Amino acid sequence: MRTRPLKVALLGCGNVGSEVARIMTTHADDLAARIGAPLELAGVAVRRPSRVREGVDPALITTDATALVKRGDIDVVVEVIGGIEPARTLIATAFEHGASVVSANKALIAQDGPALHAAAGRQGRDLYYEAAVAGAIPLLRPLRESLAGDHVNRVVGIVNGTTNFILDKMDTTGAGYQEALDEATALGYAEADPTADVEGFDAAAKAAILAGIAFHTRVRLDDVYREGMTEVTAADFASAREMACTIKLLAICERAADGGSVTARVHPAMIPRSHPLASVREAYNAVFVESEAAGQLMFYGPGAGGAPTASAVLGDLVAVCRNRLGEATGPGESAYSMLPVSPMGDVVTRYHISLDVADKPGVLAQVATVFAEHGVSIDTVRQQSRQDEGDRACQASLVVVTHRASDAALTGTVEALRTLDTVRGVASMMRVEGE
DSSP states (O other), X not given: OXXXXXXXXXXXXXXXXXXXXXXXXXXXXXXXXHHTSOEEEEXXXXXXXXXXXXXXXXXXXXXXXXHHHTSSXXXXXXXXXXXXXXXXXXXXXXXXXXXXEEXXXXXXXXXXXXXXXHHHHHHXXXXXXXXXXXXXXXXXXXXXXXXXXXXXXXXXXXXXXHHHHHHHHHHHHOOOHHHHHHHHHXXXXXXXXXXXXXXXXXXXXXXXXXXXXXXXSOOOGGGSEEOOSTTOOHHHHHHHHHTTEEEEEEEEEEEOTTSSOEXXXXXXXXXXXXXXXXXXXXXXXXXXXXXXXXXXXXXXEEOXXXXXXXXXXXXXXXXXXXXXXXXOOOOOOOOOSOOXXXXXXXXXXXXXXXXXXXXXXXXXXXXXXXXXXXXXXXXXXXXXXXXXXXXXSOEEEEEXXXXXXXXXXXXXXHHHHTTOTTEEEEEEEXXXXXX
16 A cells, blocks of 8 residues: 555535545544555635534634645545535646545536536546535436446435425425425425525526436536426326326436437426436435446436535545546546537427316317317317306316327417406416326
8 A cells, every 4th residue: 555645625515525534434444444555635625714623623624725725745636515616626727736626515516517528628627516406316427427328328315315305294294385395395305495495596507417327418507497396286296196206306318219319307296106316305316327338327316415415525535636646637628529419499209287267168179179289189178167256257267188298389378368358367387208
């Protein structure tokens, strides 16, 4: 074993960073044996130096992250501060001064991954980011390396624990959205401002990374269609149960049937309870991969939290340090396919549409005509009459489930339905996946 330690700079010492520092200390001998050299935590950059950080030598704490990554003797920089800046500049500076980088920064990788990979390549250094998607679940490396000889066609996943917890509670307890969100906040699953989670921004960044690796093409965050889950209601879950389905916020990355393009999208969807993703409970994550040779693969585990995310960071750190000792680098960006990303309108799937309509003869025929005019075939129709309090007119709920159709055709259908005098409103429209 080499006696000179590999020096590690840690940017950020919150929940994840403090766990990384703790594991580096408590498992120092094991890590050294696995790598072939000891690790030395050479500095920890933070914003609030006065905060007590148990297990971290106060002498290592600095507020000057730029000076830390410029030192020149740092072998690996671990970035767990998140956000775009200053993380982007610090990572670029680390490469310029000879360090490899391990990051957990999904937003930055989704937005600037190609540029950062190019910067790493120019300096002959590594950029690893397993922790950026699905926490502790080994996912990116299997996609990038274990399936390198295969042809991945589809990646479907629950990649945000907060939204899965909320939807699971709505499904299993009958709670409303706000009630389930309040419980997620009280348990620490949801931030004080949950927008990034519940509006799908977090999952969209992860979808961009997954699609890029799975399909060997560049998928930008702006390429990912995004739809949040704040409008999902108890009535949607009731309809899902009648179809033997549940509702999940899914990240879906697909290669077109002709192989000429890809799509990436995040939105709520009904999935059959027989599908493996339907059984993913509470704040867990799971990703379902479909490839030509391997078939169907499932990756499951905790998708967030200090210790699980730190596990993924340490796995990358071991790999990068081994590369440093061997004077080699691991796989970089693979974007040789350069496939175009198709718009959401080209996506083909099934749909569940709930309409509030007048309860009188001929309404169903009018609705069916609109679907036919837009080339959308109806699979099933369910109608239920009701009398709204204070409204003398008879009302009905009309639930239509379609066969597979393009998103553009379905959008046109819904817009036309809104113009019918007999349609009082479109209560909900949800995609049906996983069949």
